[in-house]
Amino acid sequence: MATANIKEVARHAGVSLGTVSNVLNRPDTVAPATRQRVLDAITTLGYVRNDSARQLRAGHSRTVAIVVLDVANPFFTDVVRGAEQVIEEAGAMLVVCNSGEDRARERRHLELLEEQRVRGVLITPVGHGPQPNLDKLIDRGIPVVLVDRGTGRANRCSVAVDDVLGGRLAMDHLLDQGHQRIAYLGGPLSLAQVADRHAGAAAALDDRGGTAELRVAVTTSLTVAAGRRAAEELLALPVRQRPTAVFCANDLIALGVLQELTARGLRVPADVAIVGYDDIEFADAAAVPLSSVRQPRDQLGRTAAELLLEEAESGDTHRHRHVVFQPELVVRRSSEQPRRARR
Amino acid sequence: MATANIKEVARHAGVSLGTVSNVLNRPDTVAPATRQRVLDAITTLGYVRNDSARQLRAGHSRTVAIVVLDVANPFFTDVVRGAEQVIEEAGAMLVVCNSGEDRARERRHLELLEEQRVRGVLITPVGHGPQPNLDKLIDRGIPVVLVDRGTGRANRCSVAVDDVLGGRLAMDHLLDQGHQRIAYLGGPLSLAQVADRHAGAAAALDDRGGTAELRVAVTTSLTVAAGRRAAEELLALPVRQRPTAVFCANDLIALGVLQELTARGLRVPADVAIVGYDDIEFADAAAVPLSSVRQPRDQLGRTAAELLLEEAESGDTHRHRHVVFQPELVVRRSSEQPRRARR
DNA sequence: CCGAATAGATGAAACGTTTTAGCCGCTATA
DNA sequence: TATAGCGGCTAAAACGTTTCATCTATTCGG
Secondary structure, rough: OOOOOOOHHHHHHOOHHHHHHHHEEEEEEOOOOHHHHHHHHHHHHHHOOHHHHHHHHOOOOEEEEEEEEOOOOOOHHHHHHHHHHHHOOOOOOOEEOOOOHHHHHHHHHHHHHOOOOEEEEEEOOOOOOOHHHHHHHHHHHOOEEEOOOOOOOOOOEEEEEEEHHHHHHHHHHHOOOOOEEEEEEEEOOOOOOOOHHHHHHHHHHHHHHHOOEEEEOOOOOOOOOHHHHHHHHHHHHOOOOOOOOOEEEOHHHHHHHHHHHHEEEEEOOOOOEEEEEEEEEEHHOOOOOOOEEEOOOOHHHHHHHHHHHHHHHHHOOOOEEEEEHHHEEOOOOOOOOOOOOOO | OOOHHHHHHHHHHOOOOHHHHHHOOHHHHHHHHHHHHHHHHHHHOOOOOHHHHHHHHHOOOEEEEEEOOOOOOOHHHHHHHHHHHHHHOOOEEEEEOOOOOOOHHHHHHHHHHHHOOOOOEEOOOOOEEEOHHHHHHHHHOOEEEEEOOOOOOOOOEEEEHHHHHHHHHHHHHHHHHOOOEEEEEEEEOOOOHHHHHHHHHHHHHHOOOOOOOOEEOOOOOHHHHHHHHHHHHHOOOOOOOOOOEEEEEHHHHHHHHHHHHHOOOOOOOOOOOEEEEEEHHHHOOEEOOOOOEEOOOOOOHHHHHHHHHHHHHHEEEEEEEEEEEEOOEEOOOOHHHOOOOOO
16 A cells, blocks of 8 residues: 555645644644544544654654674673663664674674664674774764773763673682682683673682682683583593683573583582573573572663663763673572582 | 765765765766765765665665564574574664563554564564454555464465474373373463464373373463462462473473472472473573473574565565474473373 | 767656744734 | 734745656767
8 A cells, every 4th residue: 555644644634734743743732623633534544654754854763772792692682671671661662783793793783773873872892992883873973872891981871790890709709619720711802791701700810819720711602502612622621630610701601511511421510610690590590500690681771771862862961971780699509519628 | 973965975076966876876877987986975974874865765664673572582582583694684684673472562563663664574473363453564565474373364474383283292292201180381371372382282182082181370471480480389289289290381481480399399300390392592401401392493583584575575476475384392301200100 | 970879977856754934813912 | 903922724945865857978880
């Protein structure tokens, strides 16, 4: 069906085009009788606003985008749900884009979003370092809020969880359990989350000044499959060098490690202890319930969305803010085995 | 920055407006020298196409939407990834909308998508029965493909997995294990998936003609939390009436049940056997690895996207198709306990 | 060397809104 | 009675593209 437009509605109701627009946008400025006539015309013609035309006129759309590293990662789905809630309350629409930890895909998405003149972008960027794409958006006046990534940059807001602290918490815990050979599993290191959590762990180790050592095994991504492969590598080591505990950059990796170790006959935590990160819903339901560093996921999303809307409303008067949440260690069976001296 | 438009580019390059458009859309029709001049102007001005204007002209956008019941459900995230792949290859963009099993939100999303004149919609609808919103979209010429929902309807394509068969597989398996009191956990029943899986289970029971019984416990949603609550209810039953096996409408519920039962001191599968549905990645990593009915998730998404694009291209000549995949039972520890007569 | 074909570029119309300036008829005020 | 103010409405411009009919050189075949 050739969709009816505002002009046909006007003709059908015997009013001018501008009046129909007023009925739609400022109903109180038009007399009740005419208003009703217009509304009737709208329903009989099945008229539906054309958003392209509105946007064109307005100069920007009413949608907000969130670009995440992995749509299938429960951490991000929770962040998305938090953001969604706030955005929808504001009458806007949230579209979810998946960069898949791939810079090229991220760039492509940002280009498309820029063409669409989106109202704003929430993003967990793939890399750290300079981000020309994001700067371009900001130059164009599109608000950008960094999610799960703190920054000192003055030209954008951010919400984050203190990943260095999170790394510390996990490492301190494992050291407290007496572990001497510990591995950090995660990657790619270009992800700031991965790097920061490692930095925290390394710092905790340093502070102790003991003989414990931290080996790093870099994975290609933060998925269950990557965790499985990483576990295989650990198992390939001579037993005397094999870590007695692993700290994983996220829970998906931890679950992969757990699966692979168990499949190969090792016991968790007796042979190898595991601490994950994110405390996703499935951590608690795992074969051995997983210790994990918990992040306030949906609050992260909600706050990010609020900052974005605030910036979009207030325009130039806006002062960028950087919100940092504190993580929290949740200890479960995967790391809790009481143990004495370890060798 | 006031964004540069095509006219300024034209002026800057000393050509007409139409020529710039040609450079953008049909580069081969313009002389190399001018083309280069235009391209230079584009980069120096930082010109970015305005998609609203393009859409307005074209009459429809280049984005495709997928409306899912729950963004945080791993089943749907996998479907989304499958669809995404196909859509992006075609140079379009996939936006993910979350109905949250809520009819009102679903309707709101569809209205917004209609206003946006999206190229097409992939959707797992909340209810069964007539779907006026979808029919409206179709009337307007927007292709709709039903995901995970077969239908005899002639005015749309669909991809689905045979849920009745899936229910049968699960039930047959549990009956084979000698269970006599079995519960089906899932809801709301308005979800066709939930209803069909139950129908399959009931049919399997009928076919046996034995004394086994199937109790139904309806949950409010398909989440881990709902599963926990359902398990509590089961535990409230007198022991002699308590089911010895439960078949869950999806894996999230199954994981919730597993968690709650374990927390209350029951053993799985010794005291209660569990079979889930979807075979999500975490089923295998659960405390007790979960038996589950596997669905080809990303193929579901891929196929749906392909059907949609096909319809969008071919227009009127399109013949609607209904693709049905077969599910497959994956037996793991949660239901595998060898057992004799059961009482 | 002429007419026709052709490559390359142009100008204007169209897509469907929102917004703004202004018009008309009426009432309240001076 | 003249004027200002106001509610209700209209007409037209503007947003930034794409497309199509048209125009102008240039080239080609004869």
